[in-house]
Amino acid sequence: xxxxxxxxxxxxxxxxxxxxxxxxxxxxxxxxxxxxxxxxxxxxxxxxxxxxxxxxxxxxxxxxxxxxxxxxxxxxxxxxxxxxxxxxxxxxxxxxxxxxxxxxxxxxxxxxx
Amino acid sequence: xxxxxxxxxxxxxxxxxxxxxxxxxxxxxxxxxxxxxxxxxxxxxxxxxxxxxxxxxxxxxxxxxxxxxxxxxxxxxxxxxxxxxxxxxxxxxxxxxxxxxxxxxxxxxxxxxx
Numbered sequence: 001x002x003x004x005x006x007x008x009x010x011x012x013x014x015x016x017x018x019x020x021x022x023x024x025x026x027x028x029x030x031x032x033x034x035x036x037x038x039x040x041x042x043x044x045x046x047x048x049x050x051x052x053x054x055x056x057x058x059x060x061x062x063x064x065x066x067x068x069x070x071x072x073x074x075x076x077x078x079x080x081x082x083x084x085x086x087x088x089x090x091x092x093x094x095x096x097x098x099x100x101x102x103x104x105x106x107x108x109x110x111x112x113x
Numbered sequence: 114x115x116x117x118x119x120x121x122x123x124x125x126x127x128x129x130x131x132x133x134x135x136x137x138x139x140x141x142x143x144x145x146x147x148x149x150x151x152x153x154x155x156x157x158x159x160x161x162x163x164x165x166x167x168x169x170x171x172x173x174x175x176x177x178x179x180x181x182x183x184x185x186x187x188x189x190x191x192x193x194x195x196x197x198x199x200x201x202x203x204x205x206x207x208x209x210x211x212x213x214x215x216x217x218x219x220x221x222x223x224x225x226x227x
Contacts, residue, residue, distance in 0.1 A: 099208070
């Protein structure tokens with residue numbers, strides 16, 4: 001069974017500042033990793049995914065994440081945030097045999113002017 | 114761009130009533146899913162569906178729940194006798210395959226049981 005921990009429930013940050021949202025996972029098998037974003041009153045939208053290969057993956061809206069196998073982490077970063085990035089961000093993991101996505105508890109990113 | 118749609122956006126029902134939540138997955142996708150998110154909690158997997166049968170389900174998905182693909186486009190989640198604790202946002206998702214494929218989520222149905 002897998003589990004996902006998002007260490008920060010809320011991250012306040014000023015506009016144009018960099019941000020890192022942390023995600024750690026545990027699994028006994030190889031996994032695929034995902035970051036989803038949920039804007040207010042909307043569904044979950046995929047930001048980026050790690051399947052294999054390069055450990056640095058780039059996603060939409062200027063976000064990127066780095067897979068670190070030894071630290072079992074998949075932290076999300078953006079060098080300069082905008083007000084429009086205010087949303088809930090979910091890290092999720094899926095093992096390479098099944099279809100079930102296991103989600104972390106989410107991190108609310110609050111970008112202030 | 115194709116998207117997953119869900120109806121209704123909000124459903125209010127009384128405890129003990131049956132509800133059916135509806136979803137239209139992306140047309141060429143083969144795998145369908147239901148997840149739920151109780152207010153303030155994690156998004157939780159309920160069930161996956163492939164080739165007209167359940168391929169995987171969680172402990173949450175007990176006899177109270179059922180899924181169906183009644184025609185070529187709809188995918189439904191039925192909750193037979195709702196309880197207060199079933200109040201949650203229910204998300205439908207679909208994917209073109211299993212394994213290294215993204216799951217595309219719908220906007221959700223907020224179910225309120227009173």
